[in-house]
Each structure stands twice: as structure tokens, then as C-alpha cells.
Amino acid sequence: MRLSTVILPIHRWSEGQKVWRRAEDLGFHAAYTYDHLSWRSFREEPWFGAVPTLTAAATATERIRLGTLVTSPNFRHPVTLAKELITVDDVSGGRLTVGIGAGGVGFDATAMGQDAWSPKERADRFGEFLPLLDKLLTQDSTTEQGEHYAAVEARNVPGCVQRPRVPFYVAATGPRGLRLAAEHGQGWVTYGDPRGPADVPVEQAPAVIAAQMAKLTAACEAQGRDVAELEKVLLQGSTAERPLSSLDAFVDWAGRYRDLGITEVVIHWPVPDSVFENDLAVFERIATEGLAQLG
Template identity: 65%
Template sequence: MSPRLSTVILPVERWHTGGGETWRRAEDLGFHTAYTYDHLSWRVPFRDRTWFGAVPTLTAAAGVTRRVRLGTLVTSPNFRHPVPFAKELMSLDDISGGRLTVGIGAGATGFDAEVLGRRPWEPRERFARFEEFVGLLDRLLTRDATTFEGEFYAASEARGIPGCVQRPRLPFAVAATGPRGLRVAARHGQAWVTTGDWRLNETGTPQESLRAVRGQVERLGAALEAEGRDPAGVAKILLTGFTPEPAAPFASVDAFVDYAGRYAEAGVDEIVIHWPIPDTIFGYDPAVFERIALEAPAQLGAGGPA
């Protein structure tokens, strides 16, 4: 089966001077899902540039699109609490007519981890918070009322009425590569997200990266089977831009088809590409990007280069 093609649109454009048109164009190009990052700021050079909030951006995008799915890629507990966030997600799922996916990850150190004026969490605490965050968010989005007392989060008769348009709730796309994170994905995810192996992304080769992702897919499959779930029922999503030689797939349509075909053979069934932004790591040719969106799915479906 050929992989679906999606895009991620960083929230860097003012809505009325180009932002809204970008989301409409993503739908016109036939992308399966248009995601955005859920950060309060991001790395250089975006750190001191225009950057808008994910939920308002997706709400506006829902109003100017009709078919394309929408989502975060990804949300983390760094500055979110499950109770108010669940209400926002339920509302956005309703506004979009049931087109929302929430990507969720443990987050990392950096801007989002420190912007609230607290110490960054140690890795053990960060993962424990992530696990509790995802579990509580699941409850909040599937029950009319939730009371919960955890180690990090609590809810007291938190109302979730009327619930999501998508039943039993909107899908979770869980970003994880380690054993404990894969168990969270297997327990709660309708999709799984990887950016490859971060240890290889700067110094490894494309072949090493491909083998690493294949291994991640296999470990996810084992975790799903341990939960009594069919691995084929959970989408495997690759967020591009971080594997070795990140610009190479965007040299031409053929180069992208070759790249996507290899990852499809490794078990990936959704490829996410960044909307072009000049003078950044995503500064590839917009014309080639649009040709990829329009032509690559058919070539992959026909068994193009692999």
C-alpha cells in the first residue's frame, strides 16, 4: 500500500496576510492531513520570529477547509494540562466536523520547558508526566465526567459533554521510540509518530536511518501485539526533515518518490513534509514541493522507484 502524504504548516504567517491561504492550498493539493507544531516558540531561526498558537490556528484552519484532516504534531505536557486541553480538543473536533488528530509526545528541554519559569524536568519525571498526561486525556475525552488524582495531574468532576464527534474520541498519534513510550503508543494510540533515530539524524547515513525506522516499526508491532492489538490498525507516521540529508528528497519528484518508497517498505504509511519556509532548513523550492504533493502519490501507488 502506498503511503499517505501529509504536511505540517508552521504557525509563522499572519492569518490575513497569507496564513489562511496556505491552509486552503494544503487542502487543494490533496494532502491527507495538515498539521501544525504545538509550541510556544521553537528553535533558531524561529525563536525570535512570528509564531502563533496551535489551537487558535487549527480553529481558523477548520473554518477555511472542508476535507483535509487537521492536527498537532506534536503536543506535549511542557505547558499543557489535560483538563483544559481536553475541552479545547473536544471543541476543535466539533468545529472541524470530526477532522482532528492530536499528536502527543513527551516533549524535550528548551523553550517550552522553561517558559513557565520552572526547572526543566529530569528525563524520568518527563516520561512519567507524559504517560499520566496521555492516560488522563484519554479518560477526559471518552467520559461525561472524570475524577482523577495522579502523581502530577488531577481532575475533579471534569465535564466532557457532549464528547467528540469522532467516537469513542478523536485519534491520538503518539510520538515515541523507547520501550516505555512505545507501550504508551500501543495502549492509547491510533497512530504512531517518529522523526527517525535522533542519534543518527546528524551523523548517520540515510541507510542507517532507514534501518533504525524499520526497527522502530517492528518494536511498535511487538508492543501492540502485547496489548492485544493488530499492528496493521495503527498508522505509522514519519515526520520528515530530521533524518540524514533532510533536503535531498526535495530535489525532485523522483527523489522524493524514491525516499518515500523506501520508508513505505520499512512500514511507514504516512509521510509528513514541511510546508516550505525560505531561509530555513525547510527552504526547498515551493514549485517542487507542489509537484511532489500532486504527482508523488500516484507514482507511489503505481510502485514508483524504491
């Protein structure tokens, strides 16, 4: 099992670079950031762009993988996003992972003046967005016309450092999203029950993930793909579970999900006076000792 972190894009870079470097020094496998224009309780607080933040983080670090968790079509277009991702992959020397999903109904959904999309429209758009992004990142030139997205001789030379392209970690729980994960993903991401992860009793939370993984397995089988080829990523922070309260709590929590087949757990870097408030000393101990204690 791998241990990674999410660093929210809330820091002016004079301080933010220290956090990203510290994440590398602590030995995290990857450091991700949210790709939103603003987010929930942080809406009135500082919030910077994900792609520039990752580019800066790429120059401030040497080994740690970097990524979005997650990018969505809410305010992105595949043509421009592909160019940005190729650039970050190049600056980082091939350390970029793209967490990507269909998006939701938060502030991003209407910030550009559009009406919020229905669940069906989000799924329809994601069904075009992801395959087109795949092509844009693997071809020198792409021309395609869809119902929602188009590319006309869109050039992406020299392409990604990672071949055939940067890995996609697809966030999905429904049948259409899981099919896309099976078709295009190198990994799959979940944060619990999308209908309300915090409402699920703690003792029932692992069963939710087990059921989702069974559906992922079925989706892979339908595509003739071995589910073992995909990383299974659990993003902590949305459920009622509290694995960052102590090292022992983390070990118990991570062990339960390792036994279910989760291959990477992602914990939020502590943010004081927020939903992600945690003791930094405990967090750093989890980072340096948690997997060793897990055995």
C-alpha cells in the same frame, strides 16, 4: 501510503489561511502544525498558538484533516487541553488528529518558570498525561488524582464528534512511550533517531525506522493488539535525507519507507530562509504527483 504536510504557525492569518487552503487544494491527506510556544531557529520570528491556528484552519477548509504534530505536557494540562481539542473537533466537523508525545528540553520546557524535566520525569508525566486525556475525551465527567495531574468532576459535554474520541498519534521510540502508543494510539509517529537524526548516514536512516517499528510491533504484541491497527507516520525534516529536492528523490524516499510499513509521510511546507527552505514548485509537484509516481 498517505501524504500530509506540516504548516508551521508562523503566518499572520491574512496570509496563513491561504496556505492552509492551498494544502487542501493540493490534495494532502492532513495538514498538521507544531504545538510549541516557540521553536529553535524560529524563536525570534513570528510564532502563533497551535490550537487557535487549527481552529481558524478548520473554518478555512472543508475536507483536509488537521492536527498537532506534536502536543506535549511541557506547557499543557490534560483538563484544559481536552476542552480545547473537543472544540476544534467540533469546529472542524470531526477532522482533528492529535499528535502527542512526552516533550523535550526546548524553550517550552522552561517557559513557565519550571526547571526542565529529566527524561525520567518526562516519561513519568506522559504516562499519566495520556491516559487521563483519553478518559477526559471519552467521558462526560472525570475525576482522577495522580502524582502529577488531577481532574475533579471535569465536564466534557457533548464530547468529540469522532467517537469514541479524536485519534491519538503517539510520538515514541522508548519502551514506555511505545507501550502508551500500543495502549492508547490510533497511530505512531517517528522522525528518526531521537539521539540525533541528522547524524545518521543517509543509507542507514531506513534501518533506524525499521528497528523502531520492530519495537512497536513487540509493544503491540505485549498488549494483545495487532500493530496493523496503528497508522505509522514518518515526519520528514530531521534526518540528513533530502527527499524534497526533486520529484524523483521523493518517490525513492517514500518508496523505501512504504516498503518498511510506513503508512503516512509528512513533509514540511517550505519556509524561505530557514531549515525548511525548499522550492515551492517542486513541493507542489510532489504533493500532486508524488504518490501517483510511487504507484
